[in-house]
Amino acid sequence: MNEFLKYLGVIIALLGVVAFALYYYVFPNSNTCLILGGAALVIGLLAHIIINRFTK
Secondary structure (H helix, E strand, O other): OHHHHHOHHHHHHHHHHHHHHHHHHOOOOOOHHHHHHHHHHHHHHHHHHHHHHHOO
16 A cells, blocks of 8 residues: 555646646647646645655
């Protein structure tokens, strides 16, 4: 379980990248994918920093 927690932030950030890819290829006129992708990247980055600070 600890190994999964170490990579949870990276997984969330990758979901943000997938949202950006969807925006680029499928929904070019929708800002929803941009908002979700940006939020996922920020949340993933913060989660990665916080989780790795407290897990050993």
